[in-house]
Structures are given as structure tokens and as C-alpha cells.
Amino acid sequence: QQPVQSPQAVILREGEDAVINCSSSKALYSVHWYRQKHGEAPVFLMILLKGGEQKGHEKISASFNEKKQQSSLYLTASQLSYSGTYFCGTEILVYGNKLVFGAGTILRVKS
Amino acid sequence: GAGVSQSPSNKVTEKGKDVELRCDPISGHTALYWYRQSLGQGLEFLIYFQGNSAPDKSGLPSDRFSAERTGGSVSTLTIQRTQQEDSAVYLCASSQFENQPQHFGDGTRLSIL
Numbered sequence: 001q002q003p004v005q006s007p008q009a010v011i012l013r014e015g016e017d018a019v020i021n022c023s024s025s026k027a028l029y030s031v032h033w034y035r036q037k038h039g040e041a042p043v044f045l046m047i048l049l050k051g052g053e054q055k056g057h058e059k060i061s062a063s064f065n066e067k068k069q070q071s072s073l074y075l076t077a078s079q080l081s082y083s084g085t086y087f088c089g090t091e092i093l094v095y096g097n098k099l100v101f102g103a104g105t106i107l108r109v110k111s
Numbered sequence: 112g113a114g115v116s117q118s119p120s121n122k123v124t125e126k127g128k129d130v131e132l133r134c135d136p137i138s139g140h141t142a143l144y145w146y147r148q149s150l151g152q153g154l155e156f157l158i159y160f161q162g163n164s165a166p167d168k169s170g171l172p173s174d175r176f177s178a179e180r181t182g183g184s185v186s187t188l189t190i191q192r193t194q195q196e197d198s199a200v201y202l203c204a205s206s207q208f209e210n211q212p213q214h215f216g217d218g219t220r221l222s223i224l
Contacts, residue, residue, distance in 0.1 A: 030210060041202065041215035042154070087154060091210065098167055101154040
């Protein structure tokens with residue numbers, strides 16, 4: 001039931017790009033993305049609803065492939081402030097409107 | 112406006128004691144969620160309240176855990192007869208409606224001695 005995130009961790013230099021994937025074995029209704037910095041609460045990034053649309057947020061965007069039950073988060077021209085743990089939360093209607101979160105992807109951006 | 116407020120921010124208690132954790136959601140938010148996050152781990156769903164509907168308790172790990180939401184606003188998570196494995200950060204989140212962005216509080220760090 002828990003979505004699988006990959007990679008588990010990634011280290012980038014400023015200006016490099018990264019992709020974080022989130023896959024589910026169940027049909028998804030929506031995917032949420034959050035970022036959590038060390039010692040802080042998770043912060044919402046974006047929601048994607050089934051339909052394969054891509055959303056953007058500054059230099060961070062995401063896509064949702066309904067057929068593959070997969071979402072990808074794209075971080076372009078990474079900045080130091082992008083460092084943190086990224087979580088995807090998946091909503092599977094048959095389980096109600098709760099989110100089931102993946103284990104997280106640790107992203108570290110170095111100068 | 113004010114965000115999600117949780118209290119206490121830290122709680123240290125002895126094994127076997129009961130604890131109550133409080134969450135004050137953003138005003139007007141109808142959905143309220145409780146999660147547990149162990150050190151270095153992901154977010155574990157515990158319980159979800161939506162308006163006046165019966166809560167989704169499917170994530171509560173044992174019958175020692177319970178939660179209520181009074182007047183559609185403040186929520187209390189109660190852990191009875193605490194065990195050392197209950198040590199974690201307990202996060203509360205609220206959203207305007209279901210399927211909307213969730214706003215998290217800073218959490219309560221619970222340590223069981």
C-alpha cells in the first residue's frame with residue numbers, strides 16, 4: 001500500500017537537475033508532494049490529480065502518469081534551499097481520502 | 112493567518128503513563144489528520160477526521176491510541192499505557208477540504224523513558 005520512492009537519497013551540486021519518482025501498486029486518485037527540512041514540519045509543494053497533468057512550482061514541477069500509477073518530481077537548476085527530504089503522498093479512493101506517504105527521498109544540494 | 116498549532120512541543124514521560132497531545136487546526140479547515148514520524152522515517156498515517164463524518168481510524172497501531180475532535184476544531188490524540196516504541200514525533204495537519212493541501216503543525220516530540 002505504501003508507495004515506493006526512488007532514489008532513497010541523492011546529492012547534487014547547485015545548478016544540477018534531479019528527478020524523484022513515486023510508484024504505487026494501486027490505482028491512484030491523486031499524488032501530493034511535500035518537502036521536509038531537518039527538524040521542521042513538512043511543507044506542501046503540489047497536488048496532481050489523475051489525468052496526467054503536469055504542474056509547476058518555481059523550478060520544481062511534477063507529472064502524474066495514471067496508467068503507470070507513477071508520479072515524478074522534477075527539480076531543475078537546484079538551489080541550496082532545495083535540500084531536504086521529499087515525500088510523496090498517494091490517495092487511493094478505495095482506502096478513503098487519507099494519504100499514504102512514501103519513505104522519502106533525501107536530497108542534498110552542495111555548493 | 113495562524114497555522115496549525117500543536118502542544119506540547121516536547122513531552123517526556125515514563126513508560127506506562129498516559130499522554131494527551133493537542134492539535135489546533137487552521138480556522139475553517141474541515142479535515143484534520145494525525146501522523147507519526149519515527150526518527151529518520153516517513154510519515155505514518157494514524158487517523159483522519161472530516162467534518163461530522165465518522166473518523167478513519169485505520170492507521171491507529173493499537174487500542175492504546177485514540178483521538179477525538181471536539182466541535183469540528185481542536186483534536187486530542189491520547190496514548191494510554193505508553194511504551195518505549197511510542198517515542199516519535201506526532202504531527203497534525205489540516206486541510207480546507209479533503210483532497211486539498213495539508214498544512215502541518217510543528218509536531219510534538221514524545222519521548223518515553
